[in-house]
Amino acid sequence: MNNETIYLHEKGPETRGGRSTRALSITRLFDVHDTRAIDLGSNAGYNSFDLYECGCREVLGIEVRDKYLELANAEKNRLGYDHVHFRKADAQHIDEFELGKFDLCLCTGLLYHMQNPFNLLKRIRNICRYVALETHISPAWLNWRKCGEKYRKHLTRRTHQVMLDGVPFRGRLNIFPASQEMQTTSGSIVSHATFWFTKQSLLKAFDLAGFHVRACYFGRPPQGFPDILIDHGVARTKIFIWAEVKEPDREIPVENSRITGCDRLLEP
Ligand SMILES: C[S@@+](CC[C@H](N)C(=O)[O-])C[C@H]1O[C@@H](n2cnc3c(N)ncnc32)[C@H](O)[C@@H]1O
Numbered sequence: 001m002n003n004e005t006i007y008l009h010e011k012g013p014e015t016r017g018g019r020s021t022r023a024l025s026i027t028r029l030f031d032v033h034d035t036r037a038i039d040l041g042s043n044a045g046y047n048s049f050d051l052y053e054c055g056c057r058e059v060l061g062i063e064v065r066d067k068y069l070e071l072a073n074a075e076k077n078r079l080g081y082d083h084v085h086f087r088k089a090d091a092q093h094i095d096e097f098e099l100g101k102f103d104l105c106l107c108t109g110l111l112y113h114m115q116n117p118f119n120l121l122k123r124i125r126n127i128c129r130y131v132a133l134e135t136h137i138s139p140a141w142l143n144w145r146k147c148g149e150k151y152r153k154h155l156t157r158r159t160h161q162v163m164l165d166g167v168p169f170r171g172r173l174n175i176f177p178a179s180q181e182m183q184t185t186s187g188s189i190v191s192h193a194t195f196w197f198t199k200q201s202l203l204k205a206f207d208l209a210g211f212h213v214r215a216c217y218f219g220r221p222p223q224g225f226p227d228i229l230i231d232h233g234v235a236r237t238k239i240f241i242w243a244e245v246k247e248p249d250r251e252i253p254v255e256n257s258r259i260t261g262c263d264r265l266l267e268p
Helices: 022-029 046-053 066-079 091-096 117-127 141-146 199-209
Strands: 036-040 058-063 084-088 102-108 128-136 160-164 167-175 193-197 211-217 238-245
Touching: 022 046, 022 102, 022 128, 022 238, 036 046, 036 091, 046 058, 046 066, 046 084, 046 102, 058 066, 066 084, 091 117, 102 117, 117 128, 117 160, 117 193, 117 199, 167 199, 193 199, 199 211, 199 238
Parallel strands: 036 058, 036 102, 058 084, 102 128
Antiparallel strands: 128 238, 160 167, 167 193, 211 238
16 A cells, blocks of 8 residues: 555544545435445545445445555455445546446546536436535636635636537636646646636536536525535635436436637647
8 A cells, every 4th residue: 555645635524424524515415325326536535435434325436546546445445344446447438337327426626627527517417316516616807816826826817718518618727737747646637728617607517417406505505505514715716516417317428529619728
């Protein structure tokens, strides 16, 4: 096992199921008891273990980087959790692996690492009934100025309209320098440039991907929904969405396609 220390995103209260805040937040929205869950971009497995401890019957973590899979499997063996599994796979093709259907998909810290996040949403829609998704979104202008250097330094100053699978969306591109070796980051495996939706475009993407957005947490809890543990970041770049698939018995065909309409920005 490698000894790398893991940065635990959204640290939780460290009670049972509380390594991170995510699983505990989901239990305020949904009865996870006896459900089958998938955790996309499972990193060292902490959200998968939390979901299991909160009551899921079975959890499958999907992770693309070996170093995180090693850590997750070592911890799974230490805990003796036979119903938590990890698999090496690229989430961008998650509906192509014949994994069966899941009651719940947890997708946190992953969507903004995609060059075509709309495409991933459609694939998620094909494999699950509910999704809990947390992602960074393109901050409003004032917040772009206020958000930390960590976020601002690679984000385009202006929002742009791009085409994802032939549909127009607004957002900012997050462009790493060409010299950045992407495998060494915890982000995208391939793309130096990824797309961060504006809030409005993210909601449009959920709708067109075939979801009903039940709750959108961005600032105060939505009316009629409980307060959950979510840190939106100093300048409000992080959003949490709870959504349900509109027609769960139908699969939609999803093409492989790339972002267009911003070719000049993507030139090396
Ligand atoms: C920012 S971390 C988020 C980890 C965890 N989901 C969380 O929310 O705390 C992103 C994780 O997704 C993984 N990842 C990135 N691109 C992926 C892909 N295409 N398929 C599967 N995992 C991916 C990274 O290796 C990393 O472990």
